[in-house]
Amino acid sequence: MSPHFGARLAAAMEERGPLCVGLDPHAHLLADWGLPDSAEGLRTFSRTVLDAVTGECAAVKPQSAFYERHGSAGVAVLEEVLQACRQRGVLTVLDVKRGDIGSTMGAYATAYLADGAPLAADSVTLSPYLGYGSLRPALDLARAGGRGVWVLGLTSNPEGADVQLVGDPPVAARVAAAVAADNTGLMPFGDIGLVVGATLPRTPAELGIDLAATGAPVLAPGVGAQGAGPEDVARTFAALRERVLVPISRGVSSAGPDPEGLRALARDWSARLQRALGS
Numbered sequence: 001m002s003p004h005f006g007a008r009l010a011a012a013m014e015e016r017g018p019l020c021v022g023l024d025p026h027a028h029l030l031a032d033w034g035l036p037d038s039a040e041g042l043r044t045f046s047r048t049v050l051d052a053v054t055g056e057c058a059a060v061k062p063q064s065a066f067y068e069r070h071g072s073a074g075v076a077v078l079e080e081v082l083q084a085c086r087q088r089g090v091l092t093v094l095d096v097k098r099g100d101i102g103s104t105m106g107a108y109a110t111a112y113l114a115d116g117a118p119l120a121a122d123s124v125t126l127s128p129y130l131g132y133g134s135l136r137p138a139l140d141l142a143r144a145g146g147r148g149v150w151v152l153g154l155t156s157n158p159e160g161a162d163v164q165l166v167g168d169p170p171v172a173a174r175v176a177a178a179v180a181a182d183n184t185g186l187m188p189f190g191d192i193g194l195v196v197g198a199t200l201p202r203t204p205a206e207l208g209i210d211l212a213a214t215g216a217p218v219l220a221p222g223v224g225a226q227g228a229g230p231e232d233v234a235r236t237f238a239a240l241r242e243r244v245l246v247p248i249s250r251g252v253s254s255a256g257p258d259p260e261g262l263r264a265l266a267r268d269w270s271a272r273l274q275r276a277l278g279s
Helices: 005-016 027-032 039-053 064-068 071-088 102-113 132-144 158-164 171-182 230-236 238-243 259-277
Strands: 019-023 059-062 091-098 123-126 148-154 192-196 244-248
Touching (some): 005 091, 005 148, 019 039, 019 259, 039 059, 039 071, 059 064, 064 091, 132 148, 148 158, 148 171, 158 171, 230 238, 230 259, 238 244
Parallel strands (some): 019 059, 019 244, 059 091, 148 192
């Protein structure tokens, strides 16, 4: 039986550090690279980044929306990206933030987490705000196939507090408790991660949420162009530094289309994060 996702992620971060390079080919970025805002532009962008950063990061995180906006041609490029990552042995975090109920959630799970699916990724982002239990088809299928999921916990957008911090204990704490129950017994950490922003005005501990107790890896967006730095990551996640995966998109892709510039920025971010986290 192949290692579960948490073990594979731990091995990747041990070997290559906590950097996760985001693939966010929005129109302005493609223009800055001198590329057309088309499926072919997406293809050139994605291949260039992957060629440059393979070996410099623990994972890559394609944002599905930037591919989907080009229709079937864009989704075909996303399939190519995921296949290329599988061939290179690079873990993928497919950022889709899906969340639904019943058979619909089951269909999303099959699309992204089933063996042989064209869009199969090593892990996907999910929204629990139709109730954590609604995610069960994806949680179960991911575990059965050695894959993982990242459940939105404490997001860094200001609007998130309107839902995530309501109640006593807050909704986010209840989501974290459910994740902890599903990760019980998995070492070195679980397959169900939490998305927790690095730009939060208060740390999870200050909000009464014990992330260390969840057994979850943490995906910590907000570093780089969004304002947080490696020291913010180290402070916010002081109790679980070995479990933090840090996605950076514009902070790396701004060096493109020069492959050496992309590689150098990825290497620099990885080194800075490792120093800050003591890894």
